[in-house]
Amino acid sequence: MIQLSKNYSLPERQEEPIPIKVVGVGSAGSNALDRVLLDGMDKNDLIAINTDVQALATSVAARKVQLGRTSTHGLGTGGDPELGYQAAIESAEEIRQAIAGARMIFVCAGLGGGTGSGAAPVVAQLAREAGSLVIAFATLPFSFEGKRRASQAQDALTRLNEVANAVICFENDRMGDMVAPKAGIHQAFGVADMTISQSVRSIVNLIQRPGLIRIGFDDLFAALRSQNGRCLFGFGESNSDNRAHDALTQALKNPLMDKGRMLGEASHVLVQVAGGPGMTLSEVEILMRELGKHVRDHTQIVFGTAVDGKMGNRLTVTIISSLAAEDSVESQIAPPPMPEPFLAPPPAALEEIDEPVSQPKIHAWPDVEAPVSGAMNESAADTAATTPPASDLIPLEQAMPIEPPPAPPIKKSAPRLIPPKKKPIEKLPVAEKEVKQPKTPKEKTHAKQEMMQFEPVTRGRFEKSEPTIVEGQDLDVPTFLRKNIKVK
């Protein structure tokens, strides 16, 4: 459905759609790619990256990168992230070529295994170095896959958080809620893929669709700000008569949303409503009003709307938000010591990158730059003193010094590499605050619910007839009275 073709142009904003690449790392990543392709993404925008040649051969992506020709010899990593990492380093040049030219890169990986956990952070890192904006979609393994995989996944997630601009994390355990208990395990994994694909699709749309009220990267980041947290994501589409309502219901049905209950605890919610030219203001109004019931009063709603002729009479709703997850924050405060190779000798590299911090990037992302880079630089400054530089450096930088000269664009935005690295560390206290915050307002919302008390129970025309008592309720009394729902 999404045409990433170039025939669309918006005169004032940009001449061409933002070049996008979706990278699937490891076999889980390439499964996700399959789904992304099925959902209508252009084949040429997909890149499969894997150590396992066999898996790579079956991938649908147009561009394939085999990792570690000499270290794994075309076999898998056997679940060893270190091997995955080594393989990625070995093939760094190939990866760089594959992702060149994209302004925005989605890295999809299933964390927990070897290639996904080991190589995905490297890919993300390389993409950042190439000046792209990186959004990572990571799935955490099912809990039945064992503790070992879970901790590998957590490590990888921490590192992804350091390098990517945003990480949207799906817990497979929660995906399991979506499928019937009797459904095959394939189906459960399939659902995870589908959710990833949906997210990619809707974020692409979000950014690319010319908006009446536009949502930019800055808005996206604001919504995803609480890193390490639980991502709330919902996407709904409908073309029925009551499409505004249906689309929203569908979006809230997403398991990551928990029927909208989770939204009540989020501080930022990003909503985009897109539809064809037939979309009416009142539809949007109805939808937003309905959504308003799910969020707290002081939640900041970032609202965007877009009209796209290609949508026909469909209407889509995308809701993105994030919560700081209590347990995941805790577990990541003290990440297990990284394996040796990760601790590279990098202070030199850090300085090298620090230099171009000047301002060349402003043209690169006009929408985003001001807020994002501002915030990032600040945070970088804040934490520069407290953070030991070595611990947050990603080993890859060893290769860095050699790299910059041949590819000028890298230089331009290389500085962006640094801030996010510190972000998670700096973020932690904030995240904790955010964890506590929702608790009090939650009670508040409970208290706020008005109790409409009415003394005389009225039955109207059934006053004198035999009462119909079912399940202890007198059904002759209007439903809205019994349920304390205010109708006026």
Next chain:
Amino acid sequence: MASGDLIVGLEIGTSKICVVVGETRPDGTLKILGVGQAPSRGIRKGEIVDFETAMKCVHEGVVDAEQKSDVMIRSVFVAVAGSHIESFNNRGCVMLPEDRDEIDDQDVEDVKVNAREVSIPAQNAFLHSIIQHYHVDGQDGVLNPVGMLGEKLEADFHIIHGVRTRIQNTIRCVKELPLEVEDVVFGALASAQVVLTQHQKNLGALVVDIGGGTTDYILYVDGAVKQSGVLAVGGDHITNDISMGLRIPMARAEKLKTEEGSCILGNCLPGETIVLKDDSGFAGKEIERETLNTIIHLRLREIFELLKRTIEEEPFINYVGGGIFITGGCSLLNGIDHLAGEIFEMPARVTHAQKLAGLTSAAENPQFSTAIGLLKYAQAVQVDRPRRGIGRIFSRFFPGMR
């Protein structure tokens, strides 16, 4: 004038009296000759609360039908409803004598009697006992056991019963007109006869007949009735809710419901209002459409949810493959199929009497489903027992009478 056998269906509804006159043609088809109706008074939740008034209304309806169809009505089939009607499934069993192993008609009769030998409350009487399936020596799903060999014949019956006196009230009301009562039939059972095709019954279907005062339901699985019942909440309750919620007279509320009402929420423009013109004894008023729809939605949602909970007490709903068929006057409300489908999580549609000759415009109105269904029911019964005296029928249903 009618040439074939004349059959008349009479439904004494909470909001109106429906009389449908039809004739069975020699080729077995049913033709509707005319439809009479009259607004009813003195009836609440499907039962008579004011005998005299109700009788007058029934009379009006019958006279109307006589004029429209140009026939004299002498006897009618009457539909009954009311919260007192209940149902259950029971299995009857007979052992064949040792010297015989071929099942004959008498055995089938015996097993029917046997199945009905269950305790129902003393004041209750049987309305229907509907055969589901026979079992011969443990072989399931036998449709007609006559002529089969076996030692043990069992039969599953769906038994519908109700409070005797309350059913008799309805009968008396008709008999005082005076009209003969050929049979009394549970409303939803009658509706199902015309709303569902045999195929749909086999597939499994739930018929929900939402009338003025009651919501009747009947559930078919494998072509047999598995569950049925009455919830004494209907369109009247919606009207009452509207009247109380918006503080407008009942008549206004009724009009508002039928003309503007919808049970879909969030589908109207914010702040969209409906203007009620002033009238004698009623100052004009502006009401918000969303408010109206919310009231209707909440009530209907509750009805469906109650119904769902009731039906889910037994496992049969899981075998329904044909979906939900909503009929009755209240089914004309906008979006009701949508709501029912959402709650029951299966396809739902609003439907009416199907495939009839004659006055088809009447058949296409779901308000007449029950009355037309009575004709179909009568036709089916008359094939079984060509012409029986009223006395025999009554001795069957009400052993105490006559």
